[in-house]
Amino acid sequence: MDHDRKSVVSSFYGGRRASGDALQQDFPSPAPYADYTSHARQDSRSSFFNPNAPGRGSVELLNKQSAGYNNTTFFDGGRQEPVKGGYDEEAALRDEPFDIYADFNNQGPRYSRAAFGADNGYRYRRVNSPSLSKIETPSEATTAPVEMVTVPALGPEWQKSEMGTVIKQTQREERSERRAQKWKEWRRGERGLCGRYFTRKFTAWFLFCFAIAVGIVLAFTIPRVPDFQINQQDPLQQATGSFNQSIPVAFNRFPANFSFPGVADLQVDTQSNFLPLVIEKIHADVYDLITNRQIGVGDVGHMTFPAKQFSHLSMPLNFSYVASNDSDQTWNNWYNGCRNAAFDTNNQRPPVQFRLVLGFKITGLIGTKHTATDVTNANCPIELPQNAA
Numbered sequence: 001m002d003h004d005r006k007s008v009v010s011s012f013y014g015g016r017r018a019s020g021d022a023l024q025q026d027f028p029s030p031a032p033y034a035d036y037t038s039h040a041r042q043d044s045r046s047s048f049f050n051p052n053a054p055g056r057g058s059v060e061l062l063n064k065q066s067a068g069y070n071n072t073t074f075f076d077g078g079r080q081e082p083v084k085g086g087y088d089e090e091a092a093l094r095d096e097p098f099d100i101y102a103d104f105n106n107q108g109p110r111y112s113r114a115a116f117g118a119d120n121g122y123r124y125r126r127v128n129s130p131s132l133s134k135i136e137t138p139s140e141a142t143t144a145p146v147e148m149v150t151v152p153a154l155g156p157e158w159q160k161s162e163m164g165t166v167i168k169q170t171q172r173e174e175r176s177e178r179r180a181q182k183w184k185e186w187r188r189g190e191r192g193l194c195g196r197y198f199t200r201k202f203t204a205w206f207l208f209c210f211a212i213a214v215g216i217v218l219a220f221t222i223p224r225v226p227d228f229q230i231n232q233q234d235p236l237q238q239a240t241g242s243f244n245q246s247i248p249v250a251f252n253r254f255p256a257n258f259s260f261p262g263v264a265d266l267q268v269d270t271q272s273n274f275l276p277l278v279i280e281k282i283h284a285d286v287y288d289l290i291t292n293r294q295i296g297v298g299d300v301g302h303m304t305f306p307a308k309q310f311s312h313l314s315m316p317l318n319f320s321y322v323a324s325n326d327s328d329q330t331w332n333n334w335y336n337g338c339r340n341a342a343f344d345t346n347n348q349r350p351p352v353q354f355r356l357v358l359g360f361k362i363t364g365l366i367g368t369k370h371t372a373t374d375v376t377n378a379n380c381p382i383e384l385p386q387n388a389a
Helices: 058-064 089-094 160-187 200-221 240-245 327-339
Strands: 108-112 124-127 227-230 250-253 256-269 279-287 294-299 303-305 312-320 352-362 369-378
Touching: 058 108, 227 369, 256 327, 279 312, 312 327, 327 352
Parallel strands: none
Antiparallel strands: 108 124, 227 256, 250 256, 256 312, 279 294, 279 303, 279 352, 294 312, 352 369
């Protein structure tokens, strides 16, 4: 095998199995070329390296196939051009130097390829740059007169008050822009409300913890509505002190009316409260349980009850009612319950029946709370004399 065709890479030949490729096989050198006209060369390899091969201008190479490159090797797709440059291009470069920046800096000659079939070669042609002297300028006769824009006259100068108004408006706009920018940066977590503190994340955690703390505090400090219970054995008692003296005891038939003082014996349950219960005001309304007519009222001012206890409350009541005549059922119900026991069998007066409605305001709670209780077996707090009408 020829030395110039053998690869210099050692991996091809050292320590490997011989290849089956024909290029890797050693063939005997061909005999000297004797007669080029009598027979065709069978081994195309010698066209590359055989020094005895015919020249490029021989007739045999023109008529027979060869492994070299010639005009029949490439596909004719159009205009034929030299593979490695042509004479025309070399001649153009010898005539005058080629400047690649000529088309951009307007300092050197310009070149342009021939177009539209004027020149089929690859020759460059110089294109002269336009001269300023050849640029046509419009004549005065063909140019229309230029219309000048009328500039209005300057008005009076701004007064000091107007300047101040503009400055204040500008300052307000700047402050508004700064606030909007700070708010945007705070929402993005880039700054805090008080320096580097109270960023968006810190504020969210702070409000969360603060809400939990407030909820715990309110759970212990918010007052609960207490329960009111009336003494079932002796719900109404006789009034004493100044309250008894201010309201006279009277039962009249013409006109039919009655009035007398009394006290409702109540118990206040504050077991659900953690702090002492403060009641600003308590108002009581008494209704006849049978006829549902109002027969009494009562009021108590500011009072404080201890927490986790059952407290006693004496609710003063003013019983008062006016009817058209003594046949009124409400008047008769209370007259029979409050008359002298001597007129009844076994000295047992009939019981009075009423509904007690309480309305009260508690410090720390919004609005007025209400509660009610019915009493069906109560003794009248007074007893009329036997000579009463």
